[in-house]
Amino acid sequence: MKGVKLHVKVIALLLAVFGAASVAWQIFAQNIPVSAEITEPVWVIDTRISFSPRENMPVKIKQYLPPSWSRFITLDESFIARNYGVNVDTQGNNRVALWSARRTSGNQELFYRLMLTQRSNTRLSSEEPGPVFRDSPQLSGVEAVAVDALLKPIREHSADIETFIREAIKLINDNSNDNARLLLGNNYSEQSRAAVLERLLSSAHIPVEQVHTLRLSDTAQQTPELWMRSYNGQRWLYFNPQTGAQGLPEDRIVWWTGNDPMIQVDGVRNLKVQISSRQRIVNSIELTQSLSESRGMSGWSMAMYSLPLQTQQTFNFVLMIPVGVLLILLLRNIVGLQTLGTFTPVLIGLAFHETGVIWGVLFFTVISCLGLALRSYLEHLHLQLLSRLSTVLTFVVIMMALISVLGHQLGMKHSLSIGLFPMVILTMSIERLSIAWEERGGLHSMKLGLGTLVAATLAHLMMSYSPWVYFIFTFPGTLLVLMAIMLALGHYRGYRLTELFRFKAMAN
Structure with a gap:
């Protein structure tokens, strides 16, 4: 017997561990939300390109797109245009969309929409390597002297790549520095400062490149913001070329890298580019489903959601039935509540989902009382069991139909849902109530009926509690934990709570 108990404990422990591990994997590895009420922001970025084509000339527009290694995850990407071909290619670290049309006339508009989630993209670190060395450019004359003069204090005041770049940015933005003004050539624009910074750092063999970013904010019109970045052998380091601040803010998305503008055109005039972004709030579980579909993830993490809607x-x-069964197990084996059958309360509790608790209890009581009266009459006819049960079942069906028709005539909508009551279960409940009445009296029969209704009500409340329904449907591994608890209770031989009161006088 001890070996059997140990066997059960081992099985229960394995089921609990495996079920808990399955739930933990879905929550922490697959980022599946633990509640259906959790929401997350999704950003929608729209790019509108408007222009007029030149006469008798084909139109070609090259547009930079966000790279695949973005730390944000792309949910959807769409290109909207009439009579235009669109091809997406990769050029270096950039993705490029090429819009083309042979003949167009009138004002034209092209739209590009990008939907992003700020969930971390785990592919970022492994798909975005960078150079760690750069050849020095060939400089001569006064430019070489100015670069050497700027590099000397930078080397003295820096300790690594990060501090070196920040010191370089500080000197380039110092309008009182003669060497910086010489390299800028009286052009103090953002692009000019970035180009001089790139030339200066290249002379120190430090690779650096321009990065164009967009801010994720609710704005009707925004312009890409220029940043600089360098690779230190392990990760990219981002710097603001105006302030020298290090680290790309959380609300920035890298759009493209390099010195070229975002849009390059051929056969076009009066070009206008408008970029807008807005935030949408979506349900987290719907977002997770979209991510699973877009990434082609394994169907096991969202297995239940892959089924047809019906x-x-x-x-x-169905998945909530084990919850009701576990409740009945606790009520019968631990509390000591007496019910009609083992799982009859669970099935009645399921019927309460449509009828409601109050109307469900009323329907069950009325039909059971009328069925008991018929069963008592049939007992005097000395019918066989099968014939008696068939008659009672037919009577139950007739009563359910009458209650539905009468309720409909009186405008009682809840009466129409009585058809969902399990007829066979009602029939067997009436039979068991009648046998209990004959063997142990009417009081015991009433206790059984009342215990069944109490258990059915509690089971209904547990099985219809929305957070639990979502959790078990989304994380079916929870059922293994419930099974482990059921196995652990299988060898319980202690007193039930009701027996403690029952034998209290004997203990005294």
């Missing part, structure tokens, strides 16, 4: 609705009830 099947999902069915399994919303």
Whole structure:
């Protein structure tokens, strides 16, 4: 017997560990939300390109797109245009969309929409290597002297790549520095400062490149913001070329790298580019489903959501049955509540989902009382069991139909849902109530009926509690934990709570 108990404990422990590990994997590895009420922001970025084509000339527009290694995850990307071909290619670290048309006339508009989530893109660190060395450019004359003069204090005041770049930015933006003014050539624009900074750092064999970013904010019009970045052998370091601040803010998305503008055109005039962004709030579980589909992730993490919608609705009830069964197990083996059958309260509790608790209890009581009266009459006819049960079942069906028709005539909508009551279960409940009445009296029969209704009500409340329904449907590994608890309770031989009161006088 001890070996059997140990066997059960080992099985229960394995089921609990495996079920808990499955739930933990879905939550922490797959980022599946633990509640259906959790929402997350999704950013929608729209790019509108408007222009007039030149007469009798084909139109070609090259547009830079966000790279695949972005730390934000792309949910959807769409290109909207009439009579234009669109091809997406990769050029270096950039993705490029090429819009083309042979003949167009009138004002033209092209739209590009990008939907992003700020969930971390785990592919970022492994898909974005960079150079760690750069050949020095060939400088001569006064430019070489100015570069050497700027590099000397930078080397003295810096300790690594990060501090070296920040010191260089500080000197380039110092309008009182003669060497910096010489290299800028009286052009103090953002692009000019970035180009001089790139030339200066290249002379120190430090690779650096321009990065154009967009701010994720609710704005109707925004312009790409220029940053600089350098690779230190392990990760990219981002710097603001105006202030020298290090680290790309959390609300920035890298759009493209290099010195070229975002849009390059051929056969076009009066070009206008408008970039806008806005935030949408979406349900986290819907977002996770979209990510699973877009990434082609394994179907096991969202297995239940891959089923047809009607099947999902069915399994919303089916997967909650073990919760009701565990409750009945606790009520019978631990509390000591007496019910009609083992799982009859669970099935009645499922019927309460449509009728409601109050109307469900009323329907069950009325039909059970009328069925008991018929069963008592049939007992005097000395019918066989099968014939008696068939008659009672037919009577139950007739009563359910009458209650539905009468309720409909009186405008009682809840009466129409009585058809969802399990007829066979009602029939067997009436039979068991009648046998209990004959063997142990009417009081015991009433206790059984009341215990069944109490258990059914509690089971209904547990099986219809929305957070639990979502959690078990989304994380079916929870059922293994419930099974482990059921196995652990299988060898319980202690007193039930009701027996403590029952034998209290004997203990005294």
